[in-house]
Every structure is written in structure tokens, then in C-alpha cells.
Amino acid sequence: MTKLSLQALNRATLERQWLLERRDATALEAIEHLVGMQAQSPLAPYVGLWTRLRSFQPEELAKLLEERQVVRGSMMRATIHLMSSRDFLAFRPLIQPRLEREVFQNMTYGRHRLEGLDIGAVLRAGIDRMTAGPATAVQLREHLGPLWPDREPAALAHAVRCLLPTIQTPPRGIWGKGGNPAMSTADLWLNSPVDPAASTDPVPSLERLVLRYLAAYGPASVADAQTWSGLTRLTEIFDRLDLRPYTDATTGRTLYDLPTIPLPTEDIEAPTRFLPEFDNLLLSHANRTRWIDTPTRQSLTLQEALTKGSVLHNGQAKALWKLTQATKSQATLEIAPFVPLTRSAWIAIESEAHNLLTFTNPGATHQVDRLAA
Structure with missing residues (x-):
């Protein structure tokens, strides 16, 4: 297998992250190419798009959010991500195991605090509250607490946020505006349940998710993909795919990539770029020595x-x-x-x-x- 130096890995990933050269693309195209952008800092994606696109202006992303073409919701690593609405609907079910771990293994809100609880009833109560309008965490706690007075309201609200396909609604995330995060669900906000059939991908699946990851973050190892997604047991997914293997010359790890993507020369110049806080470039590999x-x-x-x-x-x-x-x-x-x-x-x-x-x-x-x- 071809060995790749840290410099070669660095340049390869910078190119597919659109950081070697700004692209003439729309914000929606960039968000989908990156398979979402981490966005718990609501305005971070604006800087992340500016540093990757030639003509990006804040109004473009604000309009996408207001028109519900993109959304901010719990996704990879159980963190808030900015996603296209069609990708959120398609891939949110695949990330559900990570969000379930976030609830049931959470030391603060999970474990014995939810033991013996009818989680289905809690989720139905959460939906009832959000049907009346987007609800903040405080409003969810105020609604759920009296229904289960022997439980911690914060734990109940956390279960609703993670186990349902919740979306943080505008004005949160709108440039020049603010406000506490208010939540709705995909069914209510997008008038559509989470459904793999909604994706532009032919067959939304873990295989497609891995291929999308490699197109934006590769070459990468199985551990890298698991770090990015928060999922486990992806080795069998990689094994089923037709991928090009490489060897990390520094660590000896096996890395994988799409066979159709050529690598840039490793001595290509890399311009200075400013990344926002929580940019996925720095969060999406188990081994970050390329950065x-x-x-x-x-x-x-x-x-x-x-x-x-x-x-x-x-x-x-x-x-x-x-x-x-x-x-x-x-x-x-x-x-x-x-x-x-x-x-x-x-x-x-x-x-x-x-x-x-x-x-x-x-x-x-x-x-x-x-x-x-």
C-alpha cells in the first residue's frame, strides 16, 4: 500500500475541506459536502463557510435557516450540527445509537435517574409541549416536571432533546440575532418524519454515511470515522465498501479513501485560514497529528x-x-x-x-x- 506522510495527509484533507482554495459554491452545497458543521456556537458556521467559499455572505445562511432548508439539531457525537434539512431527515436515524448512549450512559442526566421510567410517555409529553410551539429547555422542564414529580426535570428534558429528532429553531443561529435555544421536532418543523428516503443519496445507510465522510475528511481510518460520527463498530461497514487503502507512514495505521479521488501533491502551498470554534476539521479524526x-x-x-x-x-x-x-x-x-x-x-x-x-x-x-x- 502507498504510504502517506503527515504532510500528504494534511494537504489531502485540506483540499477536500475546501481550505486550499476557496470554492465557487453555495452555502447549501458546502454544508452538504461537509456532511454538516458543528454548531453549538451558533455563529461559528458563518465563519466556517466564509473561510471556504469565495462569495459567502451571512444573509445566505440566515435565509436557508429561515426557509428551513437547513437546520440545527443533535447529530454527530450528540452535538449540535448545522445540516441540510434533507441530510438531517435521512441521517438522523443512523446517529440514534450515539444519542441513546448520551441519555442512558450520561452521568449527570441518565443512569438511575431514568431507571424504571416509561420513556415513551416522556417523549410523547415532550412532543405535546413542542406541538404548542418551540420550547426552551426551561419550558420543557416546567412541562415535564409536574408529570413526573419524583424525577429530575432536567433529566427528563435531556431525554426529550436527545431521543427525539429535535431541532433548534430560529432566531437561534441567525446572524445578528440571538435568544435562548428553542426546540421543535423534525415532524413539526419540517413537516416530515426522519426518513432515509428523504436523502439525495441513493440509499441512505451507514455505508453512504462513511462514503460521505471520506469524501470530506479522508483519507481516514475506521477509528477516525467513529470519532467523527460518535458511532461504534464501523469496521464491518468499511469492509463492505470498495475503498483504496493507504498506510500512515508515521503510525503504520491503515487509512481508507474513495478510489475516485486523486490526492494533491504534498508540497502544494496551504494558505493561512481562520477556523471558527468547534470546526469539524479539528474534531473529526482520532489521530489529529495531521493538524x-x-x-x-x-x-x-x-x-x-x-x-x-x-x-x-x-x-x-x-x-x-x-x-x-x-x-x-x-x-x-x-x-x-x-x-x-x-x-x-x-x-x-x-x-x-x-x-x-x-x-x-x-x-x-x-x-x-x-x-x-
């Missing part, structure tokens, strides 16, 4: 990397960024490198930082603050 080297990982906690945006320079995560001030007249972006940066690296990073500020705060005066490594 962050081991010494950096030891000094950087995952929580730090997730709650702030990441800066890719030469294909590697080199710094964190955060918008520390944002008004109509002034916008300040703070850059905190994990490693010392060269003068040329700072020039490239600051240039892209100003491009990002122009996107997030047009018309404002921009300032980029450097923090010491």
Missing part, C-alpha cells in the same frame, strides 16, 4: 482549542483567535500563538485576520492584537 504536532497538543488543552477559533498556517494549527471587541465602530481580534511565529507568518496571519474582521464587522475600524507565544 497539530505532539508537543503542541501537550501544551494546548482541547477545551482551549474548541472555545476559541484556530488559525491554520502552512496547514498546521499555530494559534488561537478570538473577537474580543465588536461594535459598529470598533472590532478587535486577538491572536494567541502556541508556538513562536516568524515575521512572514505574522504578516500572512494578520492579513487574513483583517479579511475576517471585514467579514464579521464591515464598516468598523479593525485592530489585531498579538499575544506572546
Whole structure:
């Protein structure tokens, strides 16, 4: 099998993540190509789309949400994802085992707190409340608590959120707007039950899900796909597929890819890119050394990397960024490198930082603050 260096893996995945060159595509096309975007930080996908698309403007995604062509709901890894509505309807049933684990193995809301409970009755009660209108977590607790006074209302509401195909409705996730998350269900919000037949894929299945994953995140191992999806026992799925195997030259792991996708040359230039917090690029592989080297990982906690945006320079995560001030007249972006940066690296990073500020705060005066490594 062909051996792939970390550099080759880095460039291959950057290309299919649309991070080597911005694409002339719609936001909907990008969201479906990426098989969704992690979105518990409601505005993160806007930056994630801006960094991948040539002509993206916030109004495009806001319109898709308001017209219900895309939704935000519990999906991969039991986290909130921005998905096209057709992909949410098709693939949500496949992710159900991960969401069931989130409920019944959760140390805070699950285990003995739900033992002996008629879960079906709880879900029906949750649907009754959401039929009256989208409900916040507090409203769900207030509705469910009196019906089961011997149970923790938070545990009941958590079961409803995860076990039903819940969707967080606008204005949550709309650029320039806010509000507490309010939930509905796919049946109520999209007027359609979750159904694999709704997908544009010929046969929505775990096989199709793996193929979609590899098209956006490969080459990758079985463990990588399991990390991305939150599912287990995908080895047998990989075994049934016609995939091209590679060997990770660093670890010896077997990696898989679609046989129809050529790899870019590993010495291709990688431009500086700003990723939002929780971007799936940094969350979708069990082995993340293609993005962050081991010494950096030891000094950087995952929580730090997730709650702030990441800066890719030469294909590697080199710094964190955060918008520390944002008004109509002034916008300040703070850059905190994990490693010392060269003068040329700072020039490239600051240039892209100003491009990002122009996107997030047009018309404002921009300032980029450097923090010491």
C-alpha cells in the first residue's frame, strides 16, 4: 500500500475541506459536502463557510435557516450540527445509537435517574409541549416536571432533546440575532418524519454515511470515522465498501479513501485560514497529528482549542483567535500563538485576520492584537 506522510495527509484533507482554495459554491452545497458543521456556537458556521467559499455572505445562511432548508439539531457525537434539512431527515436515524448512549450512559442526566421510567410517555409529553410551539429547555422542564414529580426535570428534558429528532429553531443561529435555544421536532418543523428516503443519496445507510465522510475528511481510518460520527463498530461497514487503502507512514495505521479521488501533491502551498470554534476539521479524526504536532497538543488543552477559533498556517494549527471587541465602530481580534511565529507568518496571519474582521464587522475600524507565544 502507498504510504502517506503527515504532510500528504494534511494537504489531502485540506483540499477536500475546501481550505486550499476557496470554492465557487453555495452555502447549501458546502454544508452538504461537509456532511454538516458543528454548531453549538451558533455563529461559528458563518465563519466556517466564509473561510471556504469565495462569495459567502451571512444573509445566505440566515435565509436557508429561515426557509428551513437547513437546520440545527443533535447529530454527530450528540452535538449540535448545522445540516441540510434533507441530510438531517435521512441521517438522523443512523446517529440514534450515539444519542441513546448520551441519555442512558450520561452521568449527570441518565443512569438511575431514568431507571424504571416509561420513556415513551416522556417523549410523547415532550412532543405535546413542542406541538404548542418551540420550547426552551426551561419550558420543557416546567412541562415535564409536574408529570413526573419524583424525577429530575432536567433529566427528563435531556431525554426529550436527545431521543427525539429535535431541532433548534430560529432566531437561534441567525446572524445578528440571538435568544435562548428553542426546540421543535423534525415532524413539526419540517413537516416530515426522519426518513432515509428523504436523502439525495441513493440509499441512505451507514455505508453512504462513511462514503460521505471520506469524501470530506479522508483519507481516514475506521477509528477516525467513529470519532467523527460518535458511532461504534464501523469496521464491518468499511469492509463492505470498495475503498483504496493507504498506510500512515508515521503510525503504520491503515487509512481508507474513495478510489475516485486523486490526492494533491504534498508540497502544494496551504494558505493561512481562520477556523471558527468547534470546526469539524479539528474534531473529526482520532489521530489529529495531521493538524497539530505532539508537543503542541501537550501544551494546548482541547477545551482551549474548541472555545476559541484556530488559525491554520502552512496547514498546521499555530494559534488561537478570538473577537474580543465588536461594535459598529470598533472590532478587535486577538491572536494567541502556541508556538513562536516568524515575521512572514505574522504578516500572512494578520492579513487574513483583517479579511475576517471585514467579514464579521464591515464598516468598523479593525485592530489585531498579538499575544506572546
